[in-house]
Amino acid sequence: xxxxxxxxxxxxxxxxxxxxxxxxxxxxxxxxxxxxxxxxxxxxxxxxxxxxxxxxxxxxxxxxxxxxxxxxxxxxxxxxxxxxxxxxxxxxxxxxxxxxxxxxxxxxxxxxxxxxxxxxxxxxxxxxxxxxxxxxxxxxxxxxxxxxxxxxxxxxxxxxxxxxxxxxxxxxxxxxxxxxxxxxxxxxxxxxxxxxxxxxxxxxxxxxxxxxxxxxxxxxxxxxxxxxxxxxxxxxxxxxxxxxxxxxxxxxxxxxxxxxxxxxxxxxxxxxxxxxxxxxxxxxxxxxxxxxxxxxxxxxxxxxxxxxxxxxxxxxxxxxxxxxxxxxxxxxxxxxxxxxxxxxxxxxxxxxxxxxxxxxxxxxxxxxxxxxxxxxxxxxxxxxxxxxxxxxxxxxxxxxxxxxxxxxxxxxxxxxxxxxxxxxxxxxxxxxxxxxxxxxxxxxxxx
Amino acid sequence: xxxxxxxxxxxxxxxxxxxxxxxxxxxxxxxxxxxxxxxxxxxxxxxxxxxxxxxxxxxxxxxxxxxxxxxxxxxxxxxxxxxxxxxxxxxxxxxxxxxxxxxxxxxxxxxxxxxxxxxxxxxxxxxxxxxxxxxxxxxxxxxxxxxxxxxxxxxxxxxxxxxxxxxxxxxxxxxxxxxxxxxxxxxxxxxxxxxxxxxxxxxxxxxxxxxxxxxxxxxxxxxxxxxxxxxxxxxxxxxxxxxxxxxxxxxxxxxxxxxxxxxxxxxxxxxxxxxxxxxxxxxxxxxxxxxxxxxxxxxxxxxxxxxxxxxxxxxxxxxxxxxxxxxxxxxxxxxxxxxxxxxxxxxxxxxxxxxxxxxxxxxxxxxxxxxxxxxxxxxxxxxxxxxxxxxxxxxxxxxxxxxxxxxxxxxxxxxxxxxxxxxxxxxxxxxxxxxxxxxxxxxxxxxxxxxxxxxxxxxxxxxxxxxxxxxxxxxxxxxx
Numbered sequence: 001x002x003x004x005x006x007x008x009x010x011x012x013x014x015x016x017x018x019x020x021x022x023x024x025x026x027x028x029x030x031x032x033x034x035x036x037x038x039x040x041x042x043x044x045x046x047x048x049x050x051x052x053x054x055x056x057x058x059x060x061x062x063x064x065x066x067x068x069x070x071x072x073x074x075x076x077x078x079x080x081x082x083x084x085x086x087x088x089x090x091x092x093x094x095x096x097x098x099x100x101x102x103x104x105x106x107x108x109x110x111x112x113x114x115x116x117x118x119x120x121x122x123x124x125x126x127x128x129x130x131x132x133x134x135x136x137x138x139x140x141x142x143x144x145x146x147x148x149x150x151x152x153x154x155x156x157x158x159x160x161x162x163x164x165x166x167x168x169x170x171x172x173x174x175x176x177x178x179x180x181x182x183x184x185x186x187x188x189x190x191x192x193x194x195x196x197x198x199x200x201x202x203x204x205x206x207x208x209x210x211x212x213x214x215x216x217x218x219x220x221x222x223x224x225x226x227x228x229x230x231x232x233x234x235x236x237x238x239x240x241x242x243x244x245x246x247x248x249x250x251x252x253x254x255x256x257x258x259x260x261x262x263x264x265x266x267x268x269x270x271x272x273x274x275x276x277x278x279x280x281x282x283x284x285x286x287x288x289x290x291x292x293x294x295x296x297x298x299x300x301x302x303x304x305x306x307x308x309x310x311x312x313x314x315x316x317x318x319x320x321x322x323x324x325x326x327x328x329x330x331x332x333x334x335x336x337x338x339x340x341x342x343x344x345x346x347x348x349x350x351x352x353x354x355x356x357x358x359x360x361x362x363x364x365x366x367x368x369x370x371x372x373x374x375x376x377x378x379x380x381x382x383x384x385x386x387x388x389x390x391x392x393x394x395x396x397x398x399x400x401x402x403x404x405x406x407x408x409x410x411x412x413x414x415x416x417x418x419x420x421x422x423x424x425x426x427x428x429x430x431x432x433x434x435x436x437x438x439x440x441x442x443x444x445x446x447x
Numbered sequence: 448x449x450x451x452x453x454x455x456x457x458x459x460x461x462x463x464x465x466x467x468x469x470x471x472x473x474x475x476x477x478x479x480x481x482x483x484x485x486x487x488x489x490x491x492x493x494x495x496x497x498x499x500x501x502x503x504x505x506x507x508x509x510x511x512x513x514x515x516x517x518x519x520x521x522x523x524x525x526x527x528x529x530x531x532x533x534x535x536x537x538x539x540x541x542x543x544x545x546x547x548x549x550x551x552x553x554x555x556x557x558x559x560x561x562x563x564x565x566x567x568x569x570x571x572x573x574x575x576x577x578x579x580x581x582x583x584x585x586x587x588x589x590x591x592x593x594x595x596x597x598x599x600x601x602x603x604x605x606x607x608x609x610x611x612x613x614x615x616x617x618x619x620x621x622x623x624x625x626x627x628x629x630x631x632x633x634x635x636x637x638x639x640x641x642x643x644x645x646x647x648x649x650x651x652x653x654x655x656x657x658x659x660x661x662x663x664x665x666x667x668x669x670x671x672x673x674x675x676x677x678x679x680x681x682x683x684x685x686x687x688x689x690x691x692x693x694x695x696x697x698x699x700x701x702x703x704x705x706x707x708x709x710x711x712x713x714x715x716x717x718x719x720x721x722x723x724x725x726x727x728x729x730x731x732x733x734x735x736x737x738x739x740x741x742x743x744x745x746x747x748x749x750x751x752x753x754x755x756x757x758x759x760x761x762x763x764x765x766x767x768x769x770x771x772x773x774x775x776x777x778x779x780x781x782x783x784x785x786x787x788x789x790x791x792x793x794x795x796x797x798x799x800x801x802x803x804x805x806x807x808x809x810x811x812x813x814x815x816x817x818x819x820x821x822x823x824x825x826x827x828x829x830x831x832x833x834x835x836x837x838x839x840x841x842x843x844x845x846x847x848x849x850x851x852x853x854x855x856x857x858x859x860x861x862x863x864x865x866x867x868x869x870x871x872x873x874x875x876x877x878x879x880x881x882x883x884x885x886x887x888x889x890x891x892x893x894x895x896x897x898x899x900x901x902x903x904x905x906x907x908x909x910x911x912x913x914x915x916x917x918x919x920x921x922x923x924x925x926x927x
Contacts, residue, residue, distance in 0.1 A: 141893060149866065
């Protein structure tokens with residue numbers, strides 16, 4: 001009986017691979033253990049060994065074919081005494097085996113047409129998808145096939161069929177609305193821009209069911225709330241977050257700040273030309289740290305590392321109903337007074353919701369300061385295209401050890417969240433060290 | 448004074464109306480149904496049900512005549528037309544009484560008389576203006592009478608009646624509609640059937656089996672014009688073998704009655720004209736909606752080609768007035784009416800319900816051989832722009848069919864090549880009216896060929912042919 005050779009799963013998560021190279025040709029004799037082909041996955045190139053001996057009867061998938069599904073028939077091996085016509089001899093089982101049978105003995109091809117059929121994606125079994133939590137997503141077979149053909153991710157869709165089953169009309173609606181696109185299989189799951197809101201949480205009905213009627217009121221989301229929800233959900237689902245914390249002593253900075261504010265010129269109404277805040281100095285320190293550690297001043301795209309030449313620092317401003325992050329452009333170049341005044345203007349206009357899109361879109365990093373609210377430390381969510389965000393806690397007097405003796409210092413804890421795809425742990429630590437250097441030796445910010 | 452205020456009043460108690468009433472009541476709506484003649488409507492008094500009883504008599508008669516084929520003997524086989532009709536009326540009467548019971552059980556008030564919507568939210572019921580068809584089943588007891596009734600929602604479910612062609616008006620004596628054909632005083636020796644839709648072809652098949660010389664005249668190029676032409680072609684061939692005569696692309700231009708026979712002048716498409724005489728003529732050229740005398744015009748309810756215009760939830764152009772079933776347009780089938788009614792009241796009750804999808808309504812014709820179908824025919828699928836894969840499996844390749852002595856027939860399946868969606872299924876042969884539902888469920892669950900191929904069908908059954916037909920569409924058929 002001819003033996004089917006199917007695309008092997010080289011790792012538990014592998015769904016498809018590229019058939020890079022055949023090391024045998026039709027008519028070659030192979031014995032068990034011989035390397036017959038090379039398969040490329042997104043991670044590695046692996047060798048495929050023959051598990052039986054025989055003659056290569058037919059190579060079904062030619063070398064250089066990309067995206068060959070696991071368990072797809074790639075070649076047929078003939079046993080001793082068989083010739084190629086044996087491939088056409090009738091058998092029982094179908095050539096294409098569903099995944100569950102991956103480890104069983106290769107199946108017998110039914111006929112030559114069956115081999116061709118097996119190689120056609122359209123007739124491949126479409127495995128029922130799993131939800132993010134591993135649960136089953138209920139969907140009709142036609143909906144699954146349409147989703148596959150149109151590159152939609154069923155996890156991103158909600159169903160309108162019985163008990164939320166995803167049916168054909170849901171696929172059609174998603175196609176019409178342009179939603180639910182699956183991330184390209186070859187790319188990392190990030191692709192922030194191309195993968196809008198993925199896994200759906202419990203439905204409104206499921207949530208409301210848990211509360212007594214009348215015990216709540218419903219406030220419809222405004223555009224800002226929807227944007228915050230969408231962008232932060234997307235960020236947490238697509239960006240591998242990584243956190244680094246450090247304590248900074250503030251006494252020198254506070255002293256300098258008092259000195260600088262005291263030296264500010266006043267206009268004829270007695271209003272000072274600037275009034276620096278700790279936050280303004282934090283912005284400047286982060287901008288300078290990014291200038292010093294340029295590898296951390298980056299954005300991730302699938303194809304390239306985007307290395308920024310300037311530190312554009314977004315600053316989270318809390319406003320009624322949400323928050324917004326206006327951006328101090330080229331903050332590393334700007335004097336503290338300019339930063340401070342820009343921030344005052346931004347803060348005022350942000351509360352009036354009068355910021356222009358170019359004032360809050362983009363940026364290379366961000367600062368979120370909750371110190372004024374007495375928060376000791378927290379971790380912020382990276383706001384793409386940024387690769388980092390600095391969460392700033394309150395400056396408070398804490399016991400510290402100096403020269404092996406307890407002392408009192410004003411200390412602020414900051415936590416840097418990084419997108420680990422482009423800012424690794426050590427790089428994040430390096431950036432924080434630079435930041436700490438400016439905060440604890442604030443005079444260096446002035447030169 | 449009895450309470451005359453309802454949430455829902457349904458006018459007409461046919462299969463659409465009475466099922467709607469039960470569902471409305473289940474949903475907690477206070478419901479009444481208005482009926483002027485017979486609970487159960489045409490379907491179970493003068494349509495679907497009594498014809499099935501007649502056809503069953505014909506079928507058994509046919510088997511008895513062919514007893515020898517099965518190694519049995521039955522000599523001097525004969526029938527009593529009055530007894531055949533009596534059985535059919537009995538079946539109808541039993542179900543008619545059953546609807547009365549169901550109304551009571553579901554606390555649906557029955558209002559006896561003719562309903563008219565006198566203004567939005569108000570139905571005035573008066574004495575029926577229609578001459579009742581005899582023999583009548585006894586009127587149900589405990590019904591409400593004439594008067595003015597109020598309802599927030601009024602659902603028109605008044606059904607349809609035979610279409611009349613001017614100059615060939617049925618007279619009940621020589622020219623019949625399905626009413627007279629249902630209760631023949633004697634079996635006619637010869638018969639002309641005008642129209643080869645479900646009604647025409649079922650009566651043609653019945654009377655042919657009972658010994659009449661039957662000619663069917665159809666205006667369209669194929670008989671049973673809504674069916675897949677391959678299927679209707681096979682049905683025609685088999686019926687011709689039984690001795691039925693067909694004239695297609697043909698039109699009755701004139702009918703002359705006289706001395707116990709009718710003579711029809713039939714013009715065929717090729718310009719030829721011929722005269723055919725028979726004892727009776729059945730006019731079965733379709734049905735038209737009962738939209739008159741309901742007050743719809745006065746209220747400004749929009750109509751479309753003789754039917755009430757509705758959206759997918761039975762809503763008419765006037766809020767508070769709904770229509771379902773035959774009166775709301777084709778396909779004029781009892782099961783379509785039922786489902787339309789259920790959707791309509793569920794929407795009224797605020798349920799999350801999807802609009803009627805007419806693309807998956809099956810159709811069954813109980814002639815010999817039976818014909819059943821769902822979805823698109825092959826020509827329609829191609830017209831719709833689908834690249835199709837078509838599977839066929841003949842009864843000859845099925846063990847059960849051969850054992851039954853029914854080796855004639857075909858099951859045809861049509862798939863969208865691109866997605867594997869089952870677009871249509873078409874069948875001719877023994878018991879196919881009971882088989883089709885398998886494909887209807889499959890289509891509604893949006894199965895593809897893959898799921899059907901992975902489904903185990905029981906052996907030995909006629910249903911195995913359904914799977915074989917699917918396999919054939921993908922070049923994997925086993926038993927031919």
